[in-house]
Amino acid sequence: MAHVSRMRTPIEHCLKKPLHSVKDTAWVAISKHGIIGPFWSEDDNERSVTINTERYVQVLGKFWTALGRRRGVVRVLQWFQQEDRVYGNNPQTITDLKAAITAAIRVIPREECGRVIENFAHHKDDDGDGIPDDQEDSDGDGIPDSIDNDDDGDGIPDNLEKDTDGDGIPDYLDDDDDGDGIPDSQDKDDDGDGIPDDQEDSDGDGIPDSLDNDDDGDGIPDNLEKDTDGDGIPDYLDPDDDNDGIPDDRDRDDDNDGIPDEQEIDTDGDGIPDYLDDDDDNDGIPDAQDNDDDGDGIPDDREKDTDGDGIPDYLDDDDDNDGIPDSEDDDDDGDGILDVDEKDTDGDGIPDYLDDDDDGDGIPDYLDEDQNGDGIPDYEEVTKDEL
Secondary structure, three states: OOOEEOOOOHHHHOOOOOOOOOOOEEEEEEEEOEOOOOOOOHHHHHOOOEEEOOOOOHHHHHHHHEEEOOEOOOOEEEEEEEEEEEEEEEEOOOEOOOOOOOOOOOOOOHHHHHHHHHEEEOOOOOOOOOHHHHHOOOOOOOOOOHHHHHHHHOOOOOHHOOOOOOOOOOOHHOOOOOOOOOOOOOOOOOOOOOOHHHHOOOOOOOOOOOOOOOOOOOOOOHHHHHOOOOOOOOOOOOOOOOOOOHHHHHHOOOOOOOHHHHHHHHOOOOOOOOOEEEEEEEEOOOOOOOOOOOOOOHHHHHHHOOOOOOOOHHOOOOOOOOOOOOOEEEEEOOOOOHHHHHHOOOOOOOOOOHOOOOOOOOOOOOOOOOOOOOOOOOOOOOHHOOO
C-alpha cells in the first residue's frame, strides 16, 4: 500500500502561483517507492506532482495528463479527502503536469524543497473503507484501534487473542502462528503475509518494525505506549504489566503469555530469541563485543532500569527498589536469584561464576584483561559501588 504525505507547513516559496488563493497547504503525490515531489527541475521528465487538496478534482482534469511509465515509477494513488487531510487508495497510472502549464510550479533549487520532506506525515487506508488506518475504531469506544489494546471491546487484550491462522490457538501460545507447517522459531515470515518478519514496516515509514521505535507511526514511542494488560496504564509506568498480582521486578513473565521474558525477546526479529542469538540487533557486532545490543543508540549499561523508576540502574543505588542498597544487596534485580548465580556476560547460558570465558571471546578469563568484553581493561574499570 502506497502512502499519502500531509505537509504540516506551507511551502508557498515552492509555488510560482498557488493553485488556490486561500489554502496555503501544499500536497504531493507518492508512489509505493516513496515521495515523488515536490521536486521540479528544467528537465521535462521531472515535472513536479505538487497539487492543492481542496481543488484536487478540478486540478486533476485541468492540469494533469496520464503519461504512462516514467523513469521506473509507474503508479500513484487515487485520492479522497476527509476533513483537512487527504488519503490515498487504489493505485492508478502516474500523472504529470502538462508541458504547457507554467502557472503552477516554478523552477527552484532541489535543495530548497528537499528540506520540506521532513515536514510530512504518512497516512494509509489498507481496507479502502474511507477511514484512515490511524482513525479506525472497531468497537466505537472513542479510542482508535492503532492505540487501543482491546480493538473489539471484548475485555481481552488484543495481544492475548490474536490468532493469525484461525486455528483456535492464540499466537502467544501457538508455535506456528501462520499455520504453514514451519515453527515460528524457524519461520522468517510468522504471519504468512509474504513480507519477511525483519522487513515488516507497519507504518510504512521505510524503517522496519524491528528497528523502528514507533511501529504504528502515531508519534508515541512503542516503549511508552505498550499496555500489556489493557488497564490504561502504559507498561513503563505500570508496576504489574500483566496484572497477575506479581510485581514486574519479581515477575519472570511480565506479559503473562506463558513464555519466560528472557526467552521471548527477539530484538532484530530474526526468529532467534535474544538469549540464543549471538547478535541481538543484527548489526554484525557480536553481543559480547557490542555495547548497544538492541541497536537503539543508547549504550546498554545506560538504559537498563530494573525497577522502572525512571532512574537507569547505572545511576540507581537500589536497582530493584527493595530498600536494600545495591552495595549490600545480593540480588540487585529482585528476581530471587543471587547476582553471582545469574550474571552471564556472553549470554551462552553458563553463568559467569561457572564460565571459563565470561565474554565469549575465546580467551580464557585467567588470560583475559577484559573479561566482560566492553573494551575497557579490567584494571581500569570501577564499579558504581566503588565510586
